[in-house]
Amino acid sequence: MSIAAGPGTDRYDVVIVGGGHNGLVAAAYLARAGRTVAVLERLGTTGGAAVSTRPFPGVDARLSRYSYLISLVPRKIVAELGLDFAVRQRTVSSYTPTVRAGRPTGLLVGGGPDRTRAAFARLTGGEREYEAWSRFYATTRRAAARIFPTLTEPLPTRTALRARVADDEAWRLLFEEPVGVGIEERFADDLVRGVVLTDALIGTFADAHDPSLVQNRCFLYHVIGNGTGDWDVPVGGMGAFTDALAGAARAAGARLVTGHEATRIETDGRSAEVTYRTEDGEGTVAARHVLVNASSQDLARLLGERAPAPAEGAQFKVNMLLKRLPRLRDTAVDPREAFAGTFHVAEGYAELATAYAQAAAGVLPAAPPSELYCHSLTDPTILAPELAARGYQTLTLFGLHTPARLFTGADGAAREALLTATLAQLDAHLAEPLTDCLAEDADGRPCIEARTPLDLERDLRLPGGHIFHRPLSFPYAQDGTGRWGVESAHANVLLCGAGAVRGGGVSGIPGHNAAMAVLGR
Numbered sequence: 149m150s151i152a153a154g155p156g157t158d159r160y161d162v163v164i165v166g167g168g169h170n171g172l173v174a175a176a177y178l179a180r181a182g183r184t185v186a187v188l189e190r191l192g193t194t195g196g197a198a199v200s201t202r203p204f205p206g207v208d209a210r211l212s213r214y215s216y217l218i219s220l221v222p223r224k225i226v227a228e229l230g231l232d233f234a235v236r237q238r239t240v241s242s243y244t245p246t247v248r249a250g251r252p253t254g255l256l257v258g259g260g261p262d263r264t265r266a267a268f269a270r271l272t273g274g275e276r277e278y279e280a281w282s283r284f285y286a287t288t289r290r291a292a293a294r295i296f297p298t299l300t301e302p303l304p305t306r307t308a309l310r311a312r313v314a315d316d317e318a319w320r321l322l323f324e325e326p327v328g329v330g331i332e333e334r335f336a337d338d339l340v341r342g343v344v345l346t347d348a349l350i351g352t353f354a355d356a357h358d359p360s361l362v363q364n365r366c367f368l369y370h371v372i373g374n375g376t377g378d379w380d381v382p383v384g385g386m387g388a389f390t391d392a393l394a395g396a397a398r399a400a401g402a403r404l405v406t407g408h409e410a411t412r413i414e415t416d417g418r419s420a421e422v423t424y425r426t427e428d429g430e431g432t433v434a435a436r437h438v439l440v441n442a443s444s445q446d447l448a449r450l451l452g453e454r455a456p457a458p459a460e461g462a463q464f465k466v467n468m469l470l471k472r473l474p475r476l477r478d479t480a481v482d483p484r485e486a487f488a489g490t491f492h493v494a495e496g497y498a499e500l501a502t503a504y505a506q507a508a509a510g511v512l513p514a515a516p517p518s519e520l521y522c523h524s525l526t527d528p529t530i531l532a533p534e535l536a537a538r539g540y541q542t543l544t545l546f547g548l549h550t551p552a553r554l555f556t557g558a559d560g561a562a563r564e565a566l567l568t569a570t571l572a573q574l575d576a577h578l579a580e581p582l583t584d585c586l587a588e589d590a591d592g593r594p595c596i597e598a599r600t601p602l603d604l605e606r607d608l609r610l611p612g613g614h615i616f617h618r619p620l621s622f623p624y625a626q627d628g629t630g631r632w633g634v635e636s637a638h639a640n641v642l643l644c645g646a647g648a649v650r651g652g653g654v655s656g657i658p659g660h661n662a663a664m665a666v667l668g669r
Contacts, residue, residue, distance in 0.1 A: 158431075158432070158433050158434060159433070159434040159435065160183075160184045160185060160186045160433065160434070160435045160436075161178070161183040161184045161185065161435065161436050161437065162174075162175075162178050162183050162184070162185045162186075162435055162436065162437045162438070162439060162666060163185075163186050163187075163188065163420075163422050163433055163435035163437075163438050163439070164185065164186070164187045164188070164438075164439045164440075164441055164644070165188055165410040165413075165422065165438065165439070165440045165441060165442060165450065166187075166188070166189065166190070166196065166410075166440065166441030166442045166645065167187045167188070167189030167191075167194035167195070167196065167394075167404060167406065167441070168194070168195065168196025168197065168198065168390075168441050168645070169195065169196060169198045169389065169390050169393055169654060169656055169659070170441050170644050170645055170646070170651075170655075170656060170657075170658045170659035170662075171187055171189075171194075171196075171439065171441030171644060171645075171659060172187070172194060172195075172390060172393035172394055172396075172397050172404075172659065173225060173229070173393060173656040173659030173660055173663070174439050174441070174644050174659035174660070174662050174663045174666075175187050175397040175400075175402040175404070175659075176229045176393060176396040176397040176400055176402065177228075177229070177659070177660060177663035177664075177667075178402070178663050178666060178667070179397060179400035179401045179402040180229075180400040181663075181667055183666070184401075185397075185401070185402040185403065186402070186403045186405065186433060186435075187397070187402060187403065187404045187405065188405060188408040188409070188410050188422065188424055188433075189404065189405065189406045189407075189408060190407075190408070190409040190410070190609075191406060191407075192406050192407060193406060194390060194394050194404055194406065195386075195387060195390035195391075195394070196390070196441075196608065197214040197215050197608050197610070197615070197654075198212075198214070198215050198386045198387070198389060198390045198654050199212075199213060199214065199386060199387045199390060200212050200213065200384070200385035200386055200387025200388065200530070201213045201387070203467060203597055204469055204587075204589040204595040204597075205589045205590045205591060206589055206590020206591070207469060207535075207587065207589050207590065207595060208531070208532035208534075208535065209469050209530065209531050209532070209535060209540070209542060209595075210384075210385050210387070210530045210531075211385065211467050211469075211523070211530065211542055211544070212382070212385045212386035212387065212523060212530075212544070213386075213467060214386075214465065214599075214604070214607075214608065215386050215615075215653075215654050216386065216521070216523065216544050216546070217379040217380065217381060217382075217521070218235055218379070218380050218381075218382050218386075218389065218654055219370070219373030219374065219377065219378060219379045219380065219653070220369065220372075220373045220374075220653045220654065220655035220657065221374075221389070221654060221655055221656050222296070222299070222300055222374065222655070222656070222657065222660075223374060224300060225300075225656045225657075225660055229393070229396045230396060231389075231392040231393065231396055232392050232395070233382070233383075233388060233389050233392040234382075234383045235380035235381060235382055235383060236380060236381045236383055236526050236527055237378065237380055237381075237526075238258070238379070238380070238381060238488055238489050238521075238526055239258060239259065239485070239488055239489075239526075240256065240257070240258035240259060240485050240486070240488045240489030241257040241258040241489050241490065242255075242256075242257045242258070242343060242489045242490040242491070242492060243255070243256045243257070243481060243485065243486040243487075243489055243490075243491050243492070244339060244342075244343050244491075244492035244495065245476065245477070245478055245486075245491075245492075245493070245577035246271075246339050246496070246577075248271070252476075252477035252478040252479075252577070253270065253271060253478055253480070254271070254478045254480075254481060254486075254577075255267055255268065255271045255339060255340070255343065256481055256485065256486070256489075257343075257489070258485075258489055259485070261282075264278065265278045268281065268340075270480075271337070271339065271340075272337050272340070276336065277335060277336065277337050277340050280334045280335055280340075281335075281340065281344075283334070284330075284334050284335075284344070285371075285377075287315070287317060287318050287321065288318065288321075288322075288371045288372075288377060289371075289375075289376060289377065290315060290318060291313050291315060291318040291319075291322060291372070292371055292372040292373070292375050292376060292377050293375040293376075294312050294313050294314070295309070295312070295313065295368075295372050295623065296372045296373065296374060296375045297375070298312065298623060299623055299650050299655075299657050300657060300660055300661065300664075302631050302632060303623070303624060303625040303629060303630070303631060303632065303633050303649065303650075304623075304624050304625065305624060305625050306622075306624045306625070306626075308624075309623065309624045310323075322364060322367070322368050323361075323364065323368075323622065326356060326357040326358060326359065326361060326363065326364065327345070327348050327356060327361075327363055327364045327367050328345070328355070328356025328357040328363075329357070331344050331345055331356065331497075338496045338497045338498055339496050339497075341496075341497035342492070342495045342496040342497040342498075342499065342500055343492060343495065345495075345497060345500055346490075346492065346495050346500070346517075346519065346548070347366070347367050347370035347371060348363040348364065348366050348367035348370070349363065349366065349500065349548050349549070350366065350370060350463070350546065350548065351366065351461070351462070351463055351614070351615045351616055351652075352365075352366040352462070352616075352619070352620070353460065353462035353504070353507070353508075353549065353551050354366070354504070355501065355504050355505075356497075356500070356501065360619075362619045362620070365619065365620040365621065365622055366620055368620075368622070368623075369620055369652055369653060379490075381523055381526040381527050382527075383527050383529065384527070384529055384530065385523070385527075385530045386654070389654070393656075407426055407427065408424045408425075408426055409424060409425045409426070410422050410423070410424050410450060411423050411424060411425050411430070411450070412450060412452070413438055413440075413450040413451050413641060415438065415451075415638050415640055415641055417638055417639045417640055418436075418639070418640060419434065419435070419436055419640070420434070420435050420436070420437070420438045420638075420640055420641065421433070421434050421435075422434075422435065422438055436640060437640045437641070437642065437666050438640065438641045438642070439641075439642050439643075439644045439662050439666070440641065440642070440643050440644065440645065441644050441645045441658075441659070442609070442645050443459070443609070443610070443611045443617040443618070443645060443646075443647050444456050444611075444617065444618060444643065444647045445458070445459070445611045445617075446609065446611075447636065447641075447643055451636075451638070451641070453637075456618070458611065458612055459611040459612040459614035459617060459618045459619075460551055460552045460553065460601070460612040460613070460614060461551070461552050461601030461604060461605070461610060461612050461613030461614035461615060462507070462548070462549060462550055462551040462552070462601065462614075463546060463547060463548065463550060463601065463613075463615060464516070464518070464545075464546070464547030464548075464550040464566055464567075464570065464598065464599070464600060464601075465544075465545070465546060465547070465598070465599040465604070466544070466545035466547070466567065466570070466596065466597070466598045466599070467542075467543075467544055467545075467596070467597050468542070468543040468544070468545070468582075468586060468595060468596045468597075469540060469541075469542055469543075469586070469587040469595035469596075470540065470541045470542070470543055470582075470585045470586060470587060470595075471538070471539065471540060471585055471586070471587045472539050472540075472541070472585055473487055473522065473541050473585070474578045474579070474580050474581075474582055474584075474585045475578065475579035475580055476577065476578060476579060477577055477578065477579050478577070484525055487520065487521065487522040487525060487541075487543065488521070488522060488525040488526060489521065490519050490520070490521050491519060491520040491521060492517075492519050493517065493518045493519065493520070493570075493573050493574050493577070494515045494516060494517045494518065494573045495517045495518075495519065495548075499515055499517060500517055500548070500549070502514075502515070503515065503516060503517050503548070503549040504549050506549075507549045507550065507551055507554065510553065510554070511554070512550070512554055512562065512565060512566050512569065513549055513550070513569075514569070515569075515573055516547055516548075516549070516550065516566060516569050516570045516573060517547070517548045517549060517573075518545050518546060518547040518548065518570050518573070518574070519545070519546055519548075520543055520544060520545045520546070520574070521543075521544055522541050522542060522543050522544075523542045523544065524536070524540070524541045524542045525541065530542065540587060545570065545574075547566070547570055550566060550600065550601070551601065552600070552601035552602055552605070552612045552613050554566075555600040555601065555602045556602075562600070563598055563600050563603075564598075566598075566600070567596075567598045571583070600613065601613025601614070615646075615652075615653075616646050616647070616651065616652035616653070617645060617646045617647035617651070617652075618647045620651075620652045621633075621649045621650070621651075623649070623650045629649050630665075631665065632661040632662070632664060632665040633648050633649025633650050633651075633658075633661060634648045634649070634658060634661050634662040634665055635665065642662045642665055642666070643658070643662070644658045644659050644661075644662035644663075645658060646658065648661065648662070
């Protein structure tokens, strides 16, 4: 497809490099505001990491392949762009299996406060931990309700954001002390501590007491989504969300062209030219503004400037299709409940600390921590009707503390060793091996695929496989962050990817904010 907007036309108000979800959000807003917009996407389809695919040959199961759940997409964006898109709440928040006094047991959070209270009492033998849990998340929810609306406003100062939070306890917990301090002050049970800590470690390689507070920033973004912190299942898979965005952008008049890889940006601060490459050769398109829906490293490369410090991802992603859900050793919990929420494996507080220390020392964790959930229990539409009728289920696993530095070998041995060790940790809590439950593809192979950070770097050009492109930032202005947190050294070139301030995760917030910066709002 040609990039030209019409015969002889190769100039737009805005060119967006990268057709991931943030680029599509920006395109939709700008086109609706009357700007001429072109989106250049390197791959053969838009969506970036927020896509659904059928990864197993001959099997009609449409999995969210890289990103899975939604919390941070503001309802404001969904409403303002008129997106035909829905989410469903999970009936269970989480289940964490363990063994106490030689007996399989666990902690089920969900199904109402009375049931959650009973689950805490069953695990810990008393009321203390449940009461602490309730107070802790009441504090984070109050803060979330005040912080989240600021993410689509011009960046507040630190002082202004603190005044808006208006809660010294919450501010200290989230912004001032390592989150490990707050967790240890409030909880005594190791397993409960670990469940709380996991939100600080998803996609972030850090210890609970890291003085940089990178873990606090990760925790913050995991508990503030839409003012509640709830993580919901996208109906139709993550690709349904980006398909809706692409439809909204096209309907507003934006041109989305795939197979166009941007290779250079030249700008004088007032106008710019983007050089791109296709199968047929090179071309150039001019624009008043260029938005880069990619990493800071890619932005520097396109501008011919010095790149920022390398990023390093630290997560392990495994997608599976099962013939049936496995039975649990803890017979008090139905697998359909346990896997509907976040199923925590080897994520006790001490286990997480040990895994981090081992990975930081350059070896794969002996007991890799991970968490899983089953999309199809909440949204069976991602399965063909005949698969759903036969009891098939999807299963997605997200492993922690597996930094890219551990996978430098080209033979994939580290990936296979990690997969084996990770499944062994899960099997310890199952009444049957997970591999016995795996479906097979059309070639008779088990329906399971694993991705290390280096695989994600290769597949999606995530720097170092880092799912946030770089460490997350606190959502307030600092030196050089600009008015919206998307600005670069060039007045008409903006960063609208996950590496923007208030980026990270599937949110659309950087795309919204970059569009507002262009429109001068």
